[in-house]
Amino acid sequence: xKEVGKIWMNGKLVPFKNAKVHVLTHxxxxxxxxxxxxxxxxxxxxSAVFRLDEHVDRFFNSAKMYSMNIPYSKQQIKNAVIQTVKxxxxxxxxxxxxAYYGYGTMGLTPTLNKIDVAIACWEWKIxxxxxxxxxxxxxxxxxxxxxxxxxxxxxxKAASNYANAALARVEALKDGYDESIMLNNQGKVAEGxxxxxxxxxxxQIFTPPLTAGILEGITRDSxxxxxxxxxxxxxxxxxxREDLYVADEIFMTGTAAEVKSVTEVDxxxxxxxxxxxxxxxxxxxxxxxxxxxxxxxxxxLKYI
Ligand SMILES: Cc1ncc(COP(=O)(O)O)c(C=O)c1O
Numbered sequence: 001x002k003e004v005g006k007i008w009m010n011g012k013l014v015p016f017k018n019a020k021v022h023v024l025t026h027x028x029x030x031x032x033x034x035x036x037x038x039x040x041x042x043x044x045x046x047s048a049v050f051r052l053d054e055h056v057d058r059f060f061n062s063a064k065m066y067s068m069n070i071p072y073s074k075q076q077i078k079n080a081v082i083q084t085v086k087x088x089x090x091x092x093x094x095x096x097x098x099a100y101y102g103y104g105t106m107g108l109t110p111t112l113n114k115i116d117v118a119i120a121c122w123e124w125k126i127x128x129x130x131x132x133x134x135x136x137x138x139x140x141x142x143x144x145x146x147x148x149x150x151x152x153x154x155x156x157k158a159a160s161n162y163a164n165a166a167l168a169r170v171e172a173l174k175d176g177y178d179e180s181i182m183l184n185n186q187g188k189v190a191e192g193x194x195x196x197x198x199x200x201x202x203x204q205i206f207t208p209p210l211t212a213g214i215l216e217g218i219t220r221d222s223x224x225x226x227x228x229x230x231x232x233x234x235x236x237x238x239x240x241r242e243d244l245y246v247a248d249e250i251f252m253t254g255t256a257a258e259v260k261s262v263t264e265v266d267x268x269x270x271x272x273x274x275x276x277x278x279x280x281x282x283x284x285x286x287x288x289x290x291x292x293x294x295x296x297x298x299x300x301l302k303y304i
Contacts, residue, residue, distance in 0.1 A: 005088030008080045008119040026101035031160035032110040033100035034062035037255045042092040043292040048301035054218050062156035070099050082304050084119045094124035136263025137178040142168035146182040146190040149213045165193040184213045189239040195252035196220040200278045209236040219253040226285050249276030259283045
């Protein structure tokens with residue numbers, strides 16, 4: 001981690017190195033935190049944050065699902081994101097707002113503690129996430145089942161979801177894969193450990209519905225809207241594990257991952273094992289959108 005710029009903590013910008021919390025911070029013990037992952041792109045017209053409004057809306061919705069009252073308005077958080085990006089001196093970065101129960105009282109009940117909010121930025125170059133952009137990721141269907149929404153609100157981007165996701169990711173890596181694909185408790189395809197998933201079959205594009213218990217990905221939504229604007233459609237339907245194996249193409253979407261291809265699942269080659277034409281086309285369209293080169297989606301960019 002390159003320690004550059006400042007981190008916004010409860011309304012103040014503090015030097016990166018000094019942005020510390022107490023070891024008895026409630027969220028550290030009980031996962032009582034919600035967060036966001038946002039990207040700022042270095043476009044030809046300057047740095048721009050991608051879909052800031054939607055990310056901040058999701059941040060507040062995640063908090064609401066946990067009855068957490070973020071002690072700032074949405075506008076204050078948006079301003080703080082921009083202030084932090086500016087203070088980072090980075091032209092492109094990954095942005096991480098987090099709201100968490102802080103230090104004060106220990107024990108399960110979170111509400112005795114204050115809700116702290118922080119926003120950090122760091123360098124995360126386009127295409128940096130290892131496999132998937134050019135070569136195609138090798139994925140394993142995880143033995144860990146995605147947590148069910150009856151157990152906790154999986155539409156919230158909450159820290160507590162990520163113990164499950166990390167188990168899946170680590171299992172995949174230990175077994176020599178690049179990433180995991182998680183099934184839900186009905187055995188249907190849910191998502192990657194930190195990405196949504198799409199398959200292409202006979203020129204049609206499919207993705208699991210939100211009712212599969214997945215995160216409502218902002219990249220997922222962006223990709224669906226780009227595909228629709230380009231005159232095609234995405235069919236939201238439950239997918240079986242077998243649908244993955246016989247897909248012509250598989251790709252995953254996420255703020256960090258952007259659009260990444262999957263060329264192998266459980267050691268079964270997907271399509272011809274190469275980056276497929278639809279995935280390649282979509283990667284190109286998505287990059288045009290985030291770089292402000294597609295007028296139809298300029299409203300998704302907040303220039304700073
Ligand atoms: C579990 C999970 N699914 C999907 C996504 C993709 O969401 P987004 O496109 O909003 O980054 C993420 C990344 O945040 C994630 O953690």
